[in-house]
Amino acid sequence: MGKNLTRRSEDYSKWYNELVVKADLAENSGVRGCMVIKPYGFAIWEKMQAGLDKMFKETGHENAYFPLFIPKSYLSKEASHVAGFAKECAVVTHYRLKNADDGSGIIVDPEAKLEEELIVRPTSETIIWDTFRKWIQSYRDLPLLINQWANVVRWEMRTRLFLRTAEFLWQEGHTAHATKKEAIDEAEMIMHLYADFAENQMAMPVIKGIKTESERFAGAVETYCIEALMQDGKALQAGTSHFLGQNFAKAFDVKFASKEGKQEHVWATSWGVSTRLMGALIMTHSDDNGLVLPPKLAPIQVVIVPIYKGLEQLDAISEKVIPLVKELRAKGYTVKFDNRDTHKPGYKFNEYELKGVPVRLAIGQRDMEKGTFEVARRDTLEKETIPMDEVVSKIEFLMEDMQKTIFSKAFDYRQAHITEVDSYDTFKKVLEDKGGFISAHWDGTLETEDRIKAETKATIRCIPFEAQASAGSCMVTGKPSVQRVLFAKAY
């Protein structure tokens, strides 16, 4: 397998597109904008799902499943929600095909027209709140903490594998609470949970923050987010958590009897991360040789490649390798012993480098004589030869160390790419020359935000959640500002 990857420095975007396909993660399908997630890519997504699902359950959430279709009238019930989602949706209008009378093939049966069109869910607030009305009567039914793993469709015109596809996979949490404070606490807790997952499992540093009004979810009162930085200096929104106030409760008339016996509308949140995280993971760590995966999410953590001539040598190697495989698996590592005779070791080395397998062990005749293995780590590409009886402890060390090292590298890059600026000229210059996040004062108006976006393509990624307030004046208008915000060009 020749890698022939375009270098990142040459064309970052091309490098990404090639890598996704060559590393067998995903590919475009025959359906416009819809991707096929290939087994290797899906195995990474399954690990992400498992990690997140565990965290959701540990924080009291339960999974459920709601319909794929949303009646058109439901979408319209929350005014800003429909404005945000109606423009890009797949509409089901008929429920039958039939043979054309002229024998030209199958056509939509005009007699099978739906009375009310159905929208393929772009997100499920409306259908879920229509259901919550039946589930919530009293304060005893609250909080209601529901999550759904599902596919959703948004009719994007320009698509890119994982980053922006018409259909994507995600989880969407939907919760209902008795008080405003509880709902805000939930939305913030989920932001922290997402950040924990991103940093400790994906090894991807993120900044927690709040979206400005113009970047808010359609129907939300407040949108919390985690923002990551890719290696090309562009930001990527990796997850959002919304405090929805009573907007959906009012639109769908969901009330509860409080302890005091009053009828009150409930308070809501919704939150989600999607297969977009796959794009973030790829772009945060990978290099010109291919994928770099954090050990916690790697479908194969250790690959063992035998170097041999003839079956006799392979048998001798296998005798050493098979007990090692067993020992590593017993410790919970996923190990592949690639003894295929259809491919040469060099081909295999290339393949596993491209696919980001964290640790590669190789064993040839000299190793057999000396009782050693060659150990190569994917992140630094360092190789060393170690005695067989040290292999297990070496791998235990590497699994921990690589998880940390990969995070640190990404963290250092991110920190080096947060630039404080105080003038709009410097802002433009930094944006062009260096990229990354730019921390600057902003006067808080939509007008200034729009102007900056129109002139530079940079958007406000977030108002950082954990930053100190520090007074200043807007870099564009000079008006007063209470806190710096983070700008960047973004995916």
Place this chain on the structure above:
Amino acid sequence: MGKNLTRRSEDYSKWYNELVVKADLAENSGVRGCMVIKPYGFAIWEKMQAGLDKMFKETGHENAYFPLFIPKSYLSKEASHVAGFAKECAVVTHYRLKNADDGSGIIVDPEAKLEEELIVRPTSETIIWDTFRKWIQSYRDLPLLINQWANVVRWEMRTRLFLRTAEFLWQEGHTAHATKKEAIDEAEMIMHLYADFAENQMAMPVIKGIKTESERFAGAVETYCIEALMQDGKALQAGTSHFLGQNFAKAFDVKFASKEGKQEHVWATSWGVSTRLMGALIMTHSDDNGLVLPPKLAPIQVVIVPIYKGLEQLDAISEKVIPLVKELRAKGYTVKFDNRDTHKPGYKFNEYELKGVPVRLAIGQRDMEKGTFEVARRDTLEKETIPMDEVVSKIEFLMEDMQKTIFSKAFDYRQAHITEVDSYDTFKKVLEDKGGFISAHWDGTLETEDRIKAETKATIRCIPFEAQASAGSCMVTGKPSVQRVLFAKAY
């Protein structure tokens, strides 16, 4: 919580519908024919998924994900396939909504009409085989063993929760092989795998068999199935596995270079089980008091209900219960300590009986004095009082024993409801009076099969896979037959 379940003997169908809703498994949604799977029902489905997914992976299959939408032209490529699925599908014709000019609300934007309509997948053979063409070049790429967990849509006119819904969840396996024999072996292996899952995890006895031509999957050469028997004497098809021959390979032009260097079409299988299994699980074991769940699939295996007055008594009970909960959890059991003060013990007893929690422990003041727990098992409703230090071993015993007992009960019922008949008159009588499977000789013609179906509503559920051939003559026509087949009325 009053159960107020209709009795099975009174109205089996009504009993089922009520039970699904009252036990919090699922409910109808505002979207015609689409259900909401509630958290408790979804937790059972998740256990089924986990069990099956493990078995698929252990037999070499990998998960992937393919598009929700299928271009209309793809469906048409395999002639019998389109005939089977075109009649009941959701058709996407537009990709945008807009505000009506007259301000009457949102309407489908007529300018956003798709050039080619998209069908919401009723099953994914076509889109997957369109993809496999790119994945398969040489015998080295075979076998290709793929599974997908997904939602699918079939526009059923008469729907029932879990048993027949417009949208349902399922897994669909799709495999490609170099030889006919390998593909047949795969399809048969999966039939056995499904039977293993049904019997050993769902505790539901099944009969393995082959479908007659008229009951075959649209596009298959042979359909293998597992058939279960519900308590009302009707059969339920619980899973199917199809040998597809080269039909899809030819329709989508999927060829491989054999070891000898020849270009050949590949051989295929597909197979699936769905949320319909939930209906089968419920109807196989449950009784007039509610759900009965096999311990292996119960979301809560043990519930502990304290009987107390005042916080002081609860504290004392908790002191005994909490270490027990820890010990049971450490052994891998899911345990709930229901110390809610908003509901009385009697209400809780009813609730967990209705929800089929296998073991209920209760502890009150007399138990505290005597150092005992009351242990109740859900299947037989037997109760006994046992010393605290025997509780853990008792639960270990019950988890094993109930799994077996539940299976045996269903097995005995099934065996008692397989009736051999040799005349069509007896056939009709047994069908009316007793129900269940009827084992009879059939002449192998579609004509006779159709006549029996039209006259009695019974269909041939399968030609049993493991039965001995035994010559006889068709109960209807008197023509020769080589083997008895199983008839039943079916869900």
